[in-house]
Amino acid sequence: MATTTPTPTTASVSPLTKQLARFKEIQVGGAQYLGRLTQGDREALPLLVQVGKLIDRIYIRQHWSGNEALHAHILSQEPHDVKLELGLQLFKGPWGLDEEKFIKSIKEEDKDGHVVQKIHIPHEPPQHGNYYPDDIKKQEYLDWVAGLEGQAKIDAESYYHVVKRDTSTGQLYTVPYSEEYKDFLVPASELMKQAARLVSDQSLAKFLKSRAEAFISNDYVDSDVDWLRISKDSALDVTCGPYENYTDKMFSIRAAYEFYVHARDFDSSAILAKFSSRLQDMEDQLPVDELYKTKDLFPPAIVTVNQLYSGGDVAVPMTAAYNLPNDERPIKIAGSKLVIIKNVQEGKFEKVLRPIAEQVLDSEQVQKVQFEAFFQHVLMHEVAHSLGPHFLVHDKEKKVRTALEEYHSAMEEAKADIAGLYAVGLLLKDGTLAGGPDAESFYMTYLASAFRSIRFGITEAHGLGQAMQFEYLKEQGGFAYDAETRKFRVVMDKIEEAVRSLTTRILVLQGDGDKQKVKEFVDRYGIISPEVKGALEKLENLGVPVDVYPKYRILEDGTVMSKN
The missing domain is CATH 3.30.540.30 (Fructose-1,6-Bisphosphatase; Chain A, domain 1)
Structure with a gap:
């Protein structure tokens, strides 16, 4: 986490400050808990922490379709907005408790001075996360599943497959997590x-x-x-x-x-x-x-x-x-x-x-x-x-x-x-x-x-x-x-x-x-x-x-x- 003084960026400061004030930091982990670990266990810890960081990036993608772009944009800003980065760390996205949005949509000016919306952030997190197409309707999914048979139906209702839309035909299909991530x-x-x-x-x-x-x-x-x-x-x-x-x-x-x-x-x-x-x-x-x-x-x-x-x-x-x-x-x-x-x-x-x-x-x-x-x-x-x-x-x-x-x-x-x-x-x-x-x-x-x-x-x-x-x-x-x-x-x-x-x-x-x-x-x-x-x-x-x-x-x- 950067330690520079936070400066206002695209954040709505008041909602963000309110959200962060609701949480108290606690110390987690540390040497006092490691007494029973062997040398091999201790050597494995850095590798496992790296796994945890990769898993974090998967969930950022799963949470909302625009989440990866938003994280990349915020983390690339100089100087760093410490509060904003902490908010993303805690909530994994731009919404806090009560699904309150604490980051405004990202807008920039093009070379002609026109405002261009780079990342649109919905008012609240989408009900479908990023497991389904953003334009999907609930009944459309149910009708699609009802028409499937065999393995195709199993995959459509699987814990471990996302649902995609073919851009040329408009048809829904599934992709296993092993491929998606x-x-x-x-x-x-x-x-x-x-x-x-x-x-x-x-x-x-x-x-x-x-x-x-x-x-x-x-x-x-x-x-x-x-x-x-x-x-x-x-x-x-x-x-x-x-x-x-x-x-x-x-x-x-x-x-x-x-x-x-x-x-x-x-x-x-x-x-x-x-x-x-x-x-x-x-x-x-x-x-x-x-x-x-x-x-x-x-x-x-x-x-x-x-x-x-x-x-x-x-x-x-x-x-x-x-x-x-x-x-x-x-x-x-x-x-x-x-x-x-x-x-x-x-x-x-x-x-x-x-x-x-x-x-x-x-x-x-x-x-x-x-x-x-x-x-x-x-x-x-x-x-x-x-x-x-x-x-x-x-x-x-x-x-x-x-x-x-x-x-x-x-x-x-x-x-x-x-x-x-x-x-x-x-x-x-x-x-x-x-x-x-x-x-x-x-x-x-x-x-x-x-x-x-x-x-x-x-x-x-x-x-x-x-x-x-x-x-x-x-x-x-x-x-x-x-x-x-x-x-x-x-x-x-x-x-x-x-x-x-x-x-x-x-x-x-x-x-x-x-x-x-x-x-x-x-x-x-x-x-x-x-x-x-x-x-x-x-x-x-x-x-x-x-x-x-x-x-x-x-x-x-x-x-x-x-x-x-």
């Missing part, structure tokens, strides 16, 4: 192979090699399975590939590339591993008819890590945990893996959640907000992604995500939150969580965290999902607002039943796959009420950060020598 995937593949020869753990080496091959073949199933089978003894943990579907807001199909390299936290991993063995038990106790429950679930592997570096689809708000893969094929073979990023969670709690709680919660309940309650609910949120129906109860061949389309991501995040909280209640009652936070701490920390998520904006899946939960629980009496103090509180004699009711409601909506009923639910509850809006404005006015962003120590303390 070949300029980045080929060098990333070579770097992964080099890193595989250096790392000490052979299961990690196997994943790095098979993922390198997947970049070229476009077949990710085997390497996903290898990732799931990385040994719990590996001190280095790497996640790399196309996973999440949030950038494809039109259909929630196409996967975005992301990259993480972590140091394993062995002590915390041992404590949290007990949750994985309870997965089927939690599924069996969901408050829904048996039709909506899944049998023979694979217990997810659970590991706790400390992040060293990340790239790709890792725009703020920072990811504190993830449960992957999303592709159902490797899940059927080897289950899923839950990765809890402890140092990021600690940063979020101290810099964001605690200050929020002090401003929005009843003064008597603030003291019950605890890091361990936050930490364990994030864990249960990720575990809960595995719970409930993933295929429609009346059509076992149709995925929930396919039926709900643009509503799927928000509903899935809401499901994971509320079913995770419901599961916490089960584990408290049977003694699994004995000795840790009590029910009051979980519910009150959850209430404070609701404001943290809603501040991401209800155009974002997590924020919308949390807004729906908040309004439903308030309607059921689980949350209450004091107009005199302008503070919120948990109503302990009503919250448990409210959580149970909402868990049932969301699981049934997902399993039935009735998009119209889901729309009605989202329209009714996915709102910002006046009292919540007032609390959000108070947090904004007081300068309480919305989230954190990373400063990677691994790039600065000599651990990684290459900074290309």
